[in-house]
Each structure stands twice: as C-alpha cells, then as structure tokens.
Amino acid sequence: MLSFDILNKDPMQFARYHRYVAYFLILIIFLAALYSNAVHPAHPFIIIAIIFLIPFIQNYSSNRLIRRFGYPLAKNIILLIDALFVAFWLISIEFAVIPSLLVIIGLIYGAIWVRVSWLGLLTIVLFSVSMLYLLCYLLGINNIDFKTSPMVVSVISIMCLTIYLSVGLIYFNHRLHHIETEKKQVDEQVTKYLTLANKLARYAPSQIWQSIIRGEHEAKIDNKRKKLTIFFSDIQGFTELSEKLLPDDLAFILNDYFEHMTDIARRHGGTVDKYMGDAILIFFGDPESKGYKEDAKACIYMAMAMLNEMKILRERWKRLGYNGLHIRIGINTGYCHVGNFGTSSRMSYTIVGRDANLAARLQTAAEIDQILISESTYQLVKDSFTCLEKGELQLKGLSEPVLTWQIVGRQDSEKAATNRWIDYELQGFHLQLDLNELKPYEGAKAIQILEQVTKRLKMEETRYQPHDKYKR
Structure with missing residues (x-):
C-alpha cells in the first residue's frame, strides 16, 4: 500500500x-x-x-x-x-x-x-x-x-x-x-466570512458596503463636496413618552419604527446616515445618484411613504396602548462634505455642512405629520408636487430667515403616472393599498379579502338596522 x-x-x-x-x-x-x-x-x-x-x-x-x-x-x-x-x-x-x-x-x-x-x-x-x-x-x-x-x-x-x-x-x-x-473547508470559511460581513454590514449603509465589495469605494479617510438632498425626521412627543414607558417597551417602539422607516428608505434609494435617539438622518445623491432633481423627488416620495406607513404603525401601537405618535420631517438640498470621517482605526460614512444642519432645523420647525422643505428643494420638485408656501422662518442657529414650503401632495399629472397608492381613513377604518408592492399573484387574494370585509360590513349594517326587513 x-x-x-x-x-x-x-x-x-x-x-x-x-x-x-x-x-x-x-x-x-x-x-x-x-x-x-x-x-x-x-x-x-x-x-x-x-x-x-x-x-x-x-x-x-x-x-x-x-x-x-x-x-x-x-x-x-x-x-x-x-x-x-x-x-x-x-x-x-x-x-x-x-x-x-x-x-x-x-x-x-x-x-x-x-x-x-x-x-x-x-x-x-x-x-x-x-x-x-x-x-x-x-x-x-x-x-x-x-x-x-x-x-x-x-x-x-x-x-x-x-x-x-x-x-x-x-x-x-x-x-x-x-x-x-x-473545497468544503473553503465553502465553510466563505460562508463564515459572508455571515460575518452581513452582520458587520448592518453597522453601515448598504450602498457603502456594497460599493466596497465591488471595489468602487475604499475604506479610508476621504470625503468630497457634493450636492445632496438631506432628510431629517423625529417622533413628536417621544421624549415625553419615554418618561412614561418601561425601557423594554420604549426599545420595542423605537426599533419597530426604525425597521419600517429604514426599509422605505432602502426601497427609494436613500442612504441612511445615522439614528440619533428617535431621529433619522438620510441623504440622497451619494454614493449613487440619479441627478439632483430625481434625487430630490425620490426623497419626497420616501417622506410621503413614511407618513403613510406611520398611519399603520399608529394603529398597531394604539392596540398595544401607545397613542398619539406622529413624526415631523425636514428636507433640504445643498452642498455638503460626504465621505469617511474619523480615524484610520474607526471611521463613519456621514455628511457634514450647513445644509445638513438646515434640514434638521426644518424638521424642528415642521408641524406634526408635515413635510417642510427649503427653497432649494422646492425648485427641484415644484413640477411634480403641490407645495404650499409657509413663508420665511427664522430658524435656530441661522442668521438669516429661510423661505420654506410644505409638501401637500403630488401634482395631478404626477398622480396619473405614479400614484399607485390608495389610502382611506375613517374612525375605526383604515385602508392602505400599495399597488407597487402588491405581487401580481396576490391580487386575487387581495380581492377575496376585500370581498370578505365588504360582506362583514353589510352584515354589521343589517345588524344595526333590523327594521329594514319589514320595509319590503
């Protein structure tokens, strides 16, 4: 042998x-x-x-x-x-x-x-x-x-x-x-490293680590000046709510909120910069950009989708005993420095600059469930969205007043082309249907559910109007 x-x-x-x-x-x-x-x-x-x-x-x-x-x-x-x-x-x-x-x-x-x-x-x-x-x-x-x-x-x-x-x-x-x-050992090591990379990737925006893997971006101290559309939001009254809730309940609400908002940001192509307490900072235009105008429009679409999602979350939280949670949103378009900031041993991909601070100030000035945008963003999206002028506001930390606008909704032409969102809300009734997200093979099931709901509503109507049967 x-x-x-x-x-x-x-x-x-x-x-x-x-x-x-x-x-x-x-x-x-x-x-x-x-x-x-x-x-x-x-x-x-x-x-x-x-x-x-x-x-x-x-x-x-x-x-x-x-x-x-x-x-x-x-x-x-x-x-x-x-x-x-x-x-x-x-x-x-x-x-x-x-x-x-x-x-x-x-x-x-x-x-x-x-x-x-x-x-x-x-x-x-x-x-x-x-x-x-x-x-x-x-x-x-x-x-x-x-x-x-x-x-x-x-x-x-x-x-x-x-x-x-x-x-x-x-x-x-x-x-x-x-x-x-x-080969088996290599496959095990690759699986191990992919699992580890997937875990580590959760600490950075998906666009960044994907570009690093593709070799388009290097993990080094580097930044550039670039025109971005910056989104800033927080939960109105969250500070007061945090004093009333147990830490576990507070963490549940916050993580649930971040999970849904981050998913919406990902679908619209936004780069989630960071979470700060109950606030979220998101920007459009880096590392991927479709142009200033399209980036600004995508940001507005995302903000409107978040407001719609909050209606669902409020209903769910209400059943758990948490009432009255709303968000405020500020959006600005301008030049910021974007890239890796920090040290060679630890860095963060983020943005810095006056226009990033302006988005945060607009969010502070916004009313609940309101999207407040700056003049620079308005000039990019005015043909696609109906905007209401809110006048000049003196924002904290800024020496001069800022002209602001409120997003009311899509333009009629824009609605006809892109509005595949159906939303109706009454007392005790809330219907949301996103035709962009609904799978073709689930259409029949959605129709069946709506028919069951309609049948149930008719039964309830008959129940509270028993005299109708004697009118025949």
Missing part, C-alpha cells in the same frame, strides 16, 4: 515517484523474460543498468529543464525520452507482444496523466516509431517480427501494468478527496 506521504505530494512530485514505479515494474518484466529465456540479449546487464538509471536521469534533468525552460517544455522533453525508451524496450524485449503492448499503454497513460494534448500525444507516438526504425537500422535488424511471450511473462506484465495504473488511480482518488475536503 502506498504511504500517505506519497499520496499527499503535489501532482508534479507524484509524477516523479510514479516514473520510478513504472521503470521498476519494467525492470521486473525484463528480469522475468530473462529468467524464462523469452529474450536472449548479448549484454543483459547493460539493459538492466539503463532501465534502472533512466528515471533518475529523467528526474535530475527535469529539475534543471523546469528551472530553465518552464514546466510545459520540460514535460515534453521528458516524454520524448520515454518515447525513445519505448523504442529501446521493444528491441530489448525482442518484440514480445504482451510486454511491448503494455509498456506502450503505460507511455500513453503517462502522457495523458500530465495533460498532453492529442496533437502532442500523436507527436510522441510518431517519434517513438521513428526511433524504433532508426535503432533497428543502426543495429542491423531487418525485420520487425512480433512474437508471443511465455505465459509467465505475460501474466507478470499484466500484473505490473495493473499495479502501475492502480497507483495512479489511488493517487487520483486521494487527490480528488483532498480537493473536495479543501
């Missing part, structure tokens, strides 16, 4: 050991033929010495050839030496059929093992045949007459070929198992 040390060699090293095995087995075949008087060479010891020394000469030469010419050329030279030996072997074995054929098979197997092309294999065979005829000519052999070999020689030849092929197949199977084990 082969030692595991040989099986663990790389293919090039194993090929050398395999060649030793091949020539050792050829030597056994020749000794068997010599012992059974199947061959009668004039100088048998010279033939034995040649068979014994050739693999050592080949391996010594291959090392030097590989260093000088590279493996592909060295491999072809070694195979030509093997082809020359095959011609020498046929003459030495006196053209005994079985030993000759099996050594030729061994030569072809060895060539295939080292990945010789079919053209290269044909060249080796032609070279071997040419060398055979050349040696026959030099040695004065006029006729090449193949003969049968004694049974013992044939059996030993077949056994030797079987051993030679088995050694290669055992190594191949071991190598395949080794590769599969390594």
Whole structure:
C-alpha cells in the first residue's frame, strides 16, 4: 500500500515517484523474460543498468529543464525520452507482444496523466516509431517480427501494468478527496466570512458596503463636496413618552419604527446616515445618484411613504396602548462634505455642512405629520408636487430667515403616472393599498379579502338596522 506521504505530494512530485514505479515494474518484466529465456540479449546487464538509471536521469534533468525552460517544455522533453525508451524496450524485449503492448499503454497513460494534448500525444507516438526504425537500422535488424511471450511473462506484465495504473488511480482518488475536503473547508470559511460581513454590514449603509465589495469605494479617510438632498425626521412627543414607558417597551417602539422607516428608505434609494435617539438622518445623491432633481423627488416620495406607513404603525401601537405618535420631517438640498470621517482605526460614512444642519432645523420647525422643505428643494420638485408656501422662518442657529414650503401632495399629472397608492381613513377604518408592492399573484387574494370585509360590513349594517326587513 502506498504511504500517505506519497499520496499527499503535489501532482508534479507524484509524477516523479510514479516514473520510478513504472521503470521498476519494467525492470521486473525484463528480469522475468530473462529468467524464462523469452529474450536472449548479448549484454543483459547493460539493459538492466539503463532501465534502472533512466528515471533518475529523467528526474535530475527535469529539475534543471523546469528551472530553465518552464514546466510545459520540460514535460515534453521528458516524454520524448520515454518515447525513445519505448523504442529501446521493444528491441530489448525482442518484440514480445504482451510486454511491448503494455509498456506502450503505460507511455500513453503517462502522457495523458500530465495533460498532453492529442496533437502532442500523436507527436510522441510518431517519434517513438521513428526511433524504433532508426535503432533497428543502426543495429542491423531487418525485420520487425512480433512474437508471443511465455505465459509467465505475460501474466507478470499484466500484473505490473495493473499495479502501475492502480497507483495512479489511488493517487487520483486521494487527490480528488483532498480537493473536495479543501473545497468544503473553503465553502465553510466563505460562508463564515459572508455571515460575518452581513452582520458587520448592518453597522453601515448598504450602498457603502456594497460599493466596497465591488471595489468602487475604499475604506479610508476621504470625503468630497457634493450636492445632496438631506432628510431629517423625529417622533413628536417621544421624549415625553419615554418618561412614561418601561425601557423594554420604549426599545420595542423605537426599533419597530426604525425597521419600517429604514426599509422605505432602502426601497427609494436613500442612504441612511445615522439614528440619533428617535431621529433619522438620510441623504440622497451619494454614493449613487440619479441627478439632483430625481434625487430630490425620490426623497419626497420616501417622506410621503413614511407618513403613510406611520398611519399603520399608529394603529398597531394604539392596540398595544401607545397613542398619539406622529413624526415631523425636514428636507433640504445643498452642498455638503460626504465621505469617511474619523480615524484610520474607526471611521463613519456621514455628511457634514450647513445644509445638513438646515434640514434638521426644518424638521424642528415642521408641524406634526408635515413635510417642510427649503427653497432649494422646492425648485427641484415644484413640477411634480403641490407645495404650499409657509413663508420665511427664522430658524435656530441661522442668521438669516429661510423661505420654506410644505409638501401637500403630488401634482395631478404626477398622480396619473405614479400614484399607485390608495389610502382611506375613517374612525375605526383604515385602508392602505400599495399597488407597487402588491405581487401580481396576490391580487386575487387581495380581492377575496376585500370581498370578505365588504360582506362583514353589510352584515354589521343589517345588524344595526333590523327594521329594514319589514320595509319590503
């Protein structure tokens, strides 16, 4: 049985050991033929010495050839030496059929093992045949007459070929198992690192870590001045509510709120900068931008979607005993410095600048469930949204008044093209339908639910108007 040390060699090293095995087995075949008087060479010891020394000469030469010419050329030279030996072997074995054929098979197997092309294999065979005829000519052999070999020689030849092929197949199977084990380990490591990367990615905006993975962004201290649309919101009355609630209840509401708002920001292409208490800072225009106007419109769409989502959240929170939670939103468009700020050991991808502060001040000045925008944002979105001028406001921290506008809704033309949101609210009744989010295969189910609700409402109406049945 082969030692595991040989099986663990790389293919090039194993090929050398395999060649030793091949020539050792050829030597056994020749000794068997010599012992059974199947061959009668004039100088048998010279033939034995040649068979014994050739693999050592080949391996010594291959090392030097590989260093000088590279493996592909060295491999072809070694195979030509093997082809020359095959011609020498046929003459030495006196053209005994079985030993000759099996050594030729061994030569072809060895060539295939080292990945010789079919053209290269044909060249080796032609070279071997040419060398055979050349040696026959030099040695004065006029006729090449193949003969049968004694049974013992044939059996030993077949056994030797079987051993030679088995050694290669055992190594191949071991190598395949080794590769599969390594692949499994690599897959486990990749899965581990992907899981870890997914966990770490939650501490940074998805657009940033995705651009880092794609090689578009480097994790180094760097920033640039860029025109952005900045969104700032907070929950009205959250500070007072936090004094009344237990920490666990407060954390539940806050995380529930952040989960839904962040999902809306992601769908609209916003970069979530940070969470500050109950406030959220989001900006549009970096690292991905569709242009100033489209970025501003996407931000407004996102803000309106958040107000609609808050209606659902308020109903859910109301059933849990938390009432009256509303948000205020401020939006501004202007130039900020955006990029990595901090140190080489710890950094944050964020924005800084006056226009970022202006968005925060607009949010503070906004009323509940109101979207308050600056003049610069208004100029970009006025053709798509109905806006109500709120006049100039003196905002805290700013030396001059700021002209502000309130987003009322989409323009009629914009509604016709993009409004796929249905929203009705009555006392005890709230219907929201987002046709952009509804899957086509869920349309029938939605219709079935609406029909069930309609049927239930009709039953309730009949219940509270029993006299109707006597009017027929």
